[in-house]
Amino acid sequence: MRIDTEIQKDVMAQLHWEPFLSPSEIGVAVKDGVVTLSGHVDSYGKKIGAELAAKKILGVKAVAENITVGLSPVNMRTDGEIAAAVVNALKWHTAVQQDKIKIKVEQGVVTLEGIVDWNFERQNAADAIRNLAGVIRVNNFISVSPTTTPNDVKEKIREALRRSATVDSDKVTVSLVGTRVTLNGTVRSLAESDDAELAAWSARGVTAVENKLKIEVPEYSF
Numbered sequence: 001m002r003i004d005t006e007i008q009k010d011v012m013a014q015l016h017w018e019p020f021l022s023p024s025e026i027g028v029a030v031k032d033g034v035v036t037l038s039g040h041v042d043s044y045g046k047k048i049g050a051e052l053a054a055k056k057i058l059g060v061k062a063v064a065e066n067i068t069v070g071l072s073p074v075n076m077r078t079d080g081e082i083a084a085a086v087v088n089a090l091k092w093h094t095a096v097q098q099d100k101i102k103i104k105v106e107q108g109v110v111t112l113e114g115i116v117d118w119n120f121e122r123q124n125a126a127d128a129i130r131n132l133a134g135v136i137r138v139n140n141f142i143s144v145s146p147t148t149t150p151n152d153v154k155e156k157i158r159e160a161l162r163r164s165a166t167v168d169s170d171k172v173t174v175s176l177v178g179t180r181v182t183l184n185g186t187v188r189s190l191a192e193s194d195d196a197e198l199a200a201w202s203a204r205g206v207t208a209v210e211n212k213l214k215i216e217v218p219e220y221s222f
Contacts (some may be wrong), residue, residue: 001058033061045131055190077134119201
């Protein structure tokens with residue numbers, strides 16, 4: 001079992017490794033495997049990037065993220081300018097159906113709504129705008145259309161898990177009720193849990209994924 005000080009050291013090293021992050025901006029505290037990130041960054045992309053970096057570390061059971069976004073004067077934009085930039089970013093993104101998405105901007109907070117056919121479209125819409133200047137948060141309320149799911153959707157998800165280089169598919173079980181998927185089993189990290197969840201979303205028409213995967217920290221003998 002990894003101790004908290006080891007996890008903290010590795011999280012801080014991972015933050016230092018990420019080229020777009022400055023470790024001096026982010027504080028790291030660990031208790032019983034739960035990582036708390038705090039600090040102040042100048043972009044929403046850095047806030048998300050810090051959380052993803054922490055999830056990569058072995059032994060991390062959960063991430064509590066208390067990072068605030070405060071824009072420097074050079075990155076300040078009006079809501080109208082941000083809205084125009086969001087529309088343009090979605091328009092030129094080949095994996096996003098921009099006409100199906102409604103946009104609202106209020107004090108730098110971007111809210112996305114609408115209905116799309118695939119979860120990757122929903123995710124790509126948020127990813128396309130999170131690094132835009134002036135954005136301090138993205139609320140992604142886009143939903144996936146409950147279209148008819150193929151009879152072999154469960155096997156398609158299993159195949160996606162087996163193809164993943166980061167997921168041990170033998171330790172993940174998939175159950176399906178209608179268009180709702182539930183994942184059970186164990187994984188080695190939060191990042192692996194996220195990858196398994198993304199694989200489950202890969203089937204067309206899946207409207208919800210309940211991730212019940214548990215983080216299994218290996219025991220070390222000395």
